[in-house]
Amino acid sequence: MSKLTTTGLTKAFSGLVAVNNVSFHMDEGEILGIIGPNGAGKTTFIHLVSGILLPTSGSITFKGNDITYAPAHVRSRMGIARTYQLIHPLENLKVIENVMVGAVFSKDKSLKEARKSAEAICAELELGRLERDTAQLSILEIKKMEIARALANEPEVLFLDEVMAGLNSDETKQLIATVQRIARERKLAVGVVEHVMGVIRELTHRVIVLEAGELIAEGTYETVSKNPRVIEAYLGGAA
Amino acid sequence: MKFKTSYLVAAVVAAIMIAFPTFLGAYPLNVARSVMTYMALAITWDMLLRSGQISFGIAGLFGLGSYASILAVLRGGMDPLLSIVFATVFSGAMAYALGFAILRLRAMYFSITTLALMEIFRIVIHNMHDFSGGPEGVVLPTVIFGGNASALYWLCLGGLFITIGASWFFEKSKMHLALTAIRNDETSARSNGVNIFKYLLITFVVTSAMQGMMGAIQVQSYGFTAPDTAFDANFTLLPLAIALLGGIHSTVGPMAGAVLLGVAAEWLKLKIPYGHLIVYGIIIILVILFMPQGIVGMIRRAGRAAGRAGKQTGANHE
Ligand SMILES: Nc1ncnc2c1ncn2[C@@H]1O[C@H](COP(=O)(O)OP(=O)(O)OP(=O)(O)O)[C@@H](O)[C@H]1O
Numbered sequence A: 001m002s003k004l005t006t007t008g009l010t011k012a013f014s015g016l017v018a019v020n021n022v023s024f025h026m027d028e029g030e031i032l033g034i035i036g037p038n039g040a041g042k043t044t045f046i047h048l049v050s051g052i053l054l055p056t057s058g059s060i061t062f063k064g065n066d067i068t069y070a071p072a073h074v075r076s077r078m079g080i081a082r083t084y085q086l087i088h089p090l091e092n093l094k095v096i097e098n099v100m101v102g103a104v105f106s107k108d109k110s111l112k113e114a115r116k117s118a119e120a121i122c123a124e125l126e127l128g129r130l131e132r133d134t135a136q137l138s139i140l141e142i143k144k145m146e147i148a149r150a151l152a153n154e155p156e157v158l159f160l161d162e163v164m165a166g167l168n169s170d171e172t173k174q175l176i177a178t179v180q181r182i183a184r185e186r187k188l189a190v191g192v193v194e195h196v197m198g199v200i201r202e203l204t205h206r207v208i209v210l211e212a213g214e215l216i217a218e219g220t221y222e223t224v225s226k227n228p229r230v231i232e233a234y235l236g237g238a239a
Numbered sequence B: 001m002k003f004k005t006s007y008l009v010a011a012v013v014a015a016i017m018i019a020f021p022t023f024l025g026a027y028p029l030n031v032a033r034s035v036m037t038y039m040a041l042a043i044t045w046d047m048l049l050r051s052g053q054i055s056f057g058i059a060g061l062f063g064l065g066s067y068a069s070i071l072a073v074l075r076g077g078m079d080p081l082l083s084i085v086f087a088t089v090f091s092g093a094m095a096y097a098l099g100f101a102i103l104r105l106r107a108m109y110f111s112i113t114t115l116a117l118m119e120i121f122r123i124v125i126h127n128m129h130d131f132s133g134g135p136e137g138v139v140l141p142t143v144i145f146g147g148n149a150s151a152l153y154w155l156c157l158g159g160l161f162i163t164i165g166a167s168w169f170f171e172k173s174k175m176h177l178a179l180t181a182i183r184n185d186e187t188s189a190r191s192n193g194v195n196i197f198k199y200l201l202i203t204f205v206v207t208s209a210m211q212g213m214m215g216a217i218q219v220q221s222y223g224f225t226a227p228d229t230a231f232d233a234n235f236t237l238l239p240l241a242i243a244l245l246g247g248i249h250s251t252v253g254p255m256a257g258a259v260l261l262g263v264a265a266e267w268l269k270l271k272i273p274y275g276h277l278i279v280y281g282i283i284i285i286l287v288i289l290f291m292p293q294g295i296v297g298m299i300r301r302a303g304r305a306a307g308r309a310g311k312q313t314g315a316n317h318e
């Protein structure tokens, strides 16, 4: 059964339709690629399913419950977590506290329990020296911290919006392996937005393609990458 | 170990403060009460500030608590001590109701609305002649505890201890994570399960209740009040200055600021009776310009820098 589905999901920003009539589903344990040229509506789509934005029309269900208008904090408590394309560290909290936030507020853990699970998750991601301020972190470490914080919510569905952007190829390889392992061990459904097609090919089981807000193709990376409409969309975007 | 020593220091300071009346006369005790009142208000202001919300409504809740207490005694025949509890609950309840409207606002809109609310409270009290005594104010037949200077001091100290306790709890509990997350990044907070409105409402209710409590303690200690006394803008401005001077986003910052500014204020009042408010203003401006982290923030930074310097000489090869 699908964990997360959308039906006819649409978001218009005063005239501009950023997400247009998108119906999709995400199943347990699957890593889904969400691709499309710049401005295709990928980030807006994640904002809609995570509750950061409310849709103009259409609906969203999570494990059979209608969550179309549920507040973001309710969705994270239900099991939908995400990271941001533009990093969102909590700069007045230590690294460990940043990660604890997810555990404390989504899973109602005590500070002590939250610290323990945050430490375990950071160890899994090989993120160390957790008493540091976020200002002292490298870009890779910030991305790891934000993934760790999302995981501390103990989600069933996780969206990663361009977490690999800005990393070198070794770091990217390492993070791909980590995401695969985490998804497998937790039976997590992961939605991945990336512009680097190598990452999408390596990481995902299935891909959806957005162009100008519309879902134009769906399937494995191999089939989708041969789809003329997709090639056209990317070439059109590049021209 | 570190925790134990800080608890010990806190216990010793508390014991000395409790013992003050055994070796201080009525005048210094009076000054101490004024300092403690501003200290408590500064702490409550800072508690809400930790969520990023800047309130200009302290005097409003302080005045509301004053009037709730004095009118409960005068019109309702309530026991004075009980009236302080009543005023605390009343101010908290009022904040709860108002919170639903104003805690959706942010930044300047929130600040200005809190300021306007204070003015509304004052005008309402001002115009309810028969019940509130109008602009001339109201007088109690007797001051609480027969005006005994030591008892009044301990009453005020009790209010201060409650405030410090609440602030300390906010620093050590998940309130700290909630409020800091809200201040830093609301989007991130929401995505990690933080019910922003709930934590703002809790904080607004708790801090407003304590502001009302300090107003009630003050009014019972002086035995009279009037709109211009209860809603004096100083009750908004001085706590801000104190917290900014001492260092925001902590309990110790406002405490240090209150002692410094409180003592300076008494001294200035004697030296320049008409100009001391100007000096306050200058202090606020200088602090904001040159020490945005306040005294405590500067000390912390110096401590961290010293720590880093020590580490670097110790371990050069990283
Ligand atoms: N808050 C907003 N108000 C108005 N327009 C917006 C807003 N957010 C996004 N848009 C517009 O919606 C469209 C989709 O943007 P979105 O960020 O979802 O694209 P994206 O696929 O994530 O792009 P990228 O690959 O560059 O991250 C863009 O044209 C963008 O300018």
Ligand SMILES: [Mg+2]
Pocket: A042, A043, A044, A085, A161
């Ligand atoms: Mg995007």
